[in-house]
Amino acid sequence: VERDRRCIPALDELRAAFEERLTLIEGDALSVDERAVAGAGAHVVANLPYNVGTALLLKWLSGDWPPWWRSMTLMFQKEVAERIVAQPGSDAYGRLSVATQWRSRPRIAMTINRSAFVPPPRVTSAVVHVVPAEQPEGVSPKVLEQLTQAAFGQRRKMLRSSLKQVPGALDAVAALGIDAQRRAETLSLDEWIKLSRALS
Incomplete structure (x- = not known):
């Protein structure tokens, strides 16, 4: 394409x-419509335009699960690749990390120096390999997106402030024994899944 x-x-x-x-x-x-073009069980290999790379990744991670693809090997700006694979507590951990990792397993396969391109871009690139994982039961993608958008949209704030706009979220935080004084980047993927399941 x-x-x-x-x-x-x-x-x-x-x-x-x-x-x-x-x-x-x-x-x-x-x-x-990739499913119509490639059918099920396809492998996606792409040098993604940096301005739409994240949008394409999220498109391919959405919809029915398991997905139409068996693996994705995608090139991103290195900073974006690091956000995709980031772990809780790191500066790079955010909405994109949770959105990718809750139903897939991403890893950085290699970094590519800017000198490999003509003309060389201003940034370093990285190739991310993604394989689908089993989707946790009882979790609505829309609820997970709503929670992470609210929490990471105000990542400097505690959950008690950032999640108050999401109906029922603070009650779910309390019921799950999650400290409402924590910030979004400290919650593990499992905690985001449990919180989403409680509201789904």
């Missing part, structure tokens, strides 16, 4: 060389 028309002639040469093995779709990856 390629949107940049400047790349189409070179890709056309590859398509001609590999005949039926390569299908070229000229268009926006955000609007492509």
Whole structure:
């Protein structure tokens, strides 16, 4: 899938060389129905545009589970890759970490120096490998998104302040024995799952 028309002639040469093995779709990856194109059990390999990389990742992580893909090997800006795999308590841990890790297993496969590109970008890149995991039962993706958006949107605030806008959230925090004076980045993935399940 390629949107940049400047790349189409070179890709056309590859398509001609590999005949039926390569299908070229000229268009926006955000609007492509990948399941219809690739079917189930596909492997996604992509050098993602940095401005839509996160949106594409979240698109492929949403919807029915298990997903249509078996693995994803994706290149991001290194800073984004670190957020995807970040653990609780780190500065990089946030909404993207939880959104990715609650139903998949991501890892950084390699970093790529800016000198590998022509022209070299201003940032270092990293390749992230993602495989689907079993989705926790009884968790609504919309509820999890609502909770993490509220909590990490005000990450400097304690949960008692950041989650008060989410109906029932503070009662669930108390029922689960989570200290409401903690901040969002201190909650483990399991605690986010339990909190989402309580509200789902």
